């Protein structure tokens with residue numbers, strides 16, 4: 049039944065989906081740039097369980113993420129948020145100890161059925177908490193993915209590089225030193241370089257894992273503005289330690305704790321106390337975690 | 338204001354003692370090196386001249402120069418490199434970038450480390466049996482170089498693997514996450530950032546190869562050859578073997594000065610290679626990209 053189109057019925061529940069999804073998809077169907085709750089989700093996760101060397105890190109997660117949505121995930125350390133993102137991008141392939149069960153569908157197709165895992169990864173941009181400036185020039189960092197896609201012409205590359213760096217709020221700082229090494233930028237600049245690189249993939253899906261951890265507050269606000277704009281082009285999964293950031297950005301938010309998803313719902317509802325588990329409110333109000 | 342406590346003072350004293358002991362050990366280590374080089378320079382320098390470097394030995398090797406041996410050593414080293422570097426680098430790339438981390442891979446890695454510990458005389462006999470006899474290459478530069486290559490392969494593999502692994506894993510994951518294949522990642526990020534380390538390993542290998550005697554003495558080196566080798570199927574003279582021969586095997590009385598001269602040139606080659614390799618390393622540190 050998860051294969052069928054999860055059209056919303058009056059109550060906003062997905063037919064036959066786990067009860068959690070009742071809150072998962074609000075009945076409002078936005079036209080234009082908002083989340084497309086009326087259409088099939090871009091990501092359907094069912095019974096996702098992740099273990100590292102036999103140690104469970106995430107248990108029985110089922111959720112849907114819709115197109116043009118910013119989906120927030122909050123939760124204290126060790127709750128499995130990063131593991132969730134890694135599974136979406138099939139990063140278990142890099143890590144033999146990581147065992148992923150259950151199903152993850154991207155555009156209706158199980159990520160394990162993508163014969164070309166490189167094509168899958170190239171459609172998903174990821175930004176992890178520790179910035180990684182590749183030991184290439186700033187320009188080549190951002191041109192890396194476009195070149196993989198076969199873009200060769202200098203003018204085209206120039207255009208992508210400038211657009212992505214501008215969006216990542218880095219262009220003004222590096223436009224005169226595009227030839228210096230990306231790995232020698234400051235930590236916060238490298239983080240924005242990583243964001244620019246993810247954007248250069250022209251991804252359908254952008255996974256952000258505590259992207260602002262190394263970025264100053266003013267720049268963080270600029271990037272948040274960009275993310276809001278980007279929502280009209282792509283879907284964003286935002287893992288954040290800053291609950292207020294989730295509140296500012298996320299359309300819906302899930303609360304993970306110790307490998308379990310305790311709550312999922314429209315962000316404002318969660319912050320107003322409409323929760324299924326008291327611990328969610330506890331965490332949001334800073335009493336927990 | 339911040340007066341030293343008795344504990345501070347004791348740590349201070351221990352620290353000085355440790356420093357003195359380690360310093361002394363270093364001196365003990367340096368003395369023999371200086372003695373060897375000093376002796377060679379004092380006794381060998383008078384023999385060195387253009388003529389010595391660029392003419393063949395004469396009078397049953399009691400006079401003349403070392404030119405054929407010098408050229409032969411270059412032949413041996415170059416052919417050995419041509420064989421060992423591509424194979425070694427490719428194997429290291431496979432082991433470090435592709436091979437799954439399982440029992441077999443670990444066993445292979447262990448075998449490689451052990452191969453590095455096999456005495457050179459064993460390699461020599463292996464080379465004789467395998468290349469000279471079995472593959473019917475005869476005693477030739479090819480057989481001798483391949484023996485040297487087999488012997489130095491572990492060095493190349495280990496040096497390459499270490500420089501590959503010095504490239505932080507996060508760079509690879511960042512590339513893979515953008516959809517790059519392993520090979521694209523290697524070509525664009527891993528190799529460019531480890532190539533200098535690999536070259537350093539190769540240069541060290543050259544310096545080792547040029548000094549080895551045992552592996553070439555049965556497989557392709559000859560005591561005397563008035564002409565220069567023309568192809569890899571010829572036998573050749575070599576510096577290390579030449580030194581061994583005039584010092585221990587020659588029937589006629591070789592002037593002491595000549596023997597020291599050969600030793601000095603040989604060690605100068607090795608030291609020069611090492612110096613290049615060290616210079617490379619320093620240069621590389623300056624290029625460090627992260």
Ligand SMILES: Nc1ncnc2c1ncn2[C@@H]1O[C@H](COP(=O)(O)OP(=O)(O)OP(=O)(O)O)[C@@H](O)[C@H]1O
Nearest residue numbers: 100105123124125126127128129130131132143145
């Ligand atoms: N590569 C790995 N190998 C082994 N165990 C891992 C690995 N990555 C994560 N884990 C384990 O999985 C569990 C969940 O980790 P995860 O990184 O998903 O948490 P998180 O919610 O992202 O935490 P944080 O907020 O601190 O980033 C932890 O117990 C962690 O030890």
Ligand SMILES: [Mg+2]
Nearest residue numbers: 129130131257
């Ligand atoms: Mg995390």
